[in-house]
């Protein structure tokens with residue numbers, strides 16, 4: 380039995396779709412916070428269970444019988460993510476789960492300026508210490524994030540960043556498909572896997588691509604983290620949110636998202652979607 384958490388979210392919802400193409404529905408269960416939202420899965424023969432990391436009493440039944448359990452990383456910026464993940468991993472141990480797979484992030488590291496990266500690293504340590512078989516899917520940064528990170532470049536012909544550095548912007552759809560392929564491979568992939576697109580362009584490269592695709596000059600301006608945060612706060616953004624967003628570019632500047640790995644292409648059997656593919660969509664909207 381495959382048990383998939385976060386199936387009412389974008390990534391693991393798409394993973395369930397890909398898994399359904401490979402294994403019968405009666406071998407899949409979803410463990411979700413809101414069972415009503417998961418009705419479309421139930422209608423297709425998938426068992427729907429209630430499971431919330433913040434409600435440990437829900438987890439024994441949610442994880443029961445799981446040969447493989449896909450744990451989504453918490454999406455709540457106010458939550459203590461590591462505490463939630465610890466609760467889920469302890470429940471997986473108690474339930475006798477065969478293997479835990481976890482949606483981690485490329486650049487998971489204790490020294491990263493990007494706080495989710497520190498939480499992902501800490502969670503991987505919990506998995507390593509759990510005694511369970513585990514696989515950490517270190518997903519590349521979602522490429523669609525560029526849509527909001529680049530702000531009003533269409534109107535202004537420029538975008539400001541706190542810092543510049545390479546990021547292997549990766550398609551969430553590709554990552555969802557890869558997770559299903561890893562699940563269906565029944566334990567071939569063990570430990571930390573890095574799943575990224577094939578290249579890691581800088582924001583300067585992104586500006587050059589946008590210039591080419593939009594057919595007009597687009598400039599990237601590095602303003603420094605403090606000036607960037609001050610500008611965002613002046614524009615009405617809460618400081619905490621601005622600092623969080625700034626930490627993405629700062630971590631990029633320190634090289635945390637620079638690596639690329641051929642594994643995603645190997646799993647998919649084709650080239651992953653590239654940043655040019657993502658930017659083509661943005662430039663088409665701007666044309």
Ligand SMILES: NC(=O)c1ccc[n+]([C@@H]2O[C@H](COP(=O)([O-])OP(=O)(O)OC[C@H]3O[C@@H](n4cnc5c(N)ncnc54)[C@H](OP(=O)(O)O)[C@@H]3O)[C@@H](O)[C@H]2O)c1
Nearest residue numbers: 385387388389390412431432433452453454518519520521
């Ligand atoms: N690689 C990247 O660039 C990147 C970017 C953003 C986020 N992420 C991480 O990747 C994860 C998956 O991405 P996504 O796009 O699918 O995000 P998403 O659409 O927001 O889905 C997150 C899922 O996590 C579930 N969840 C949150 N807290 C939970 C808890 N306490 N117990 C059980 N389930 C819980 C949510 O349940 P509900 O459906 O009930 O809300 C939702 O289904 C995110 O949660 C985040 O940790 C990665």
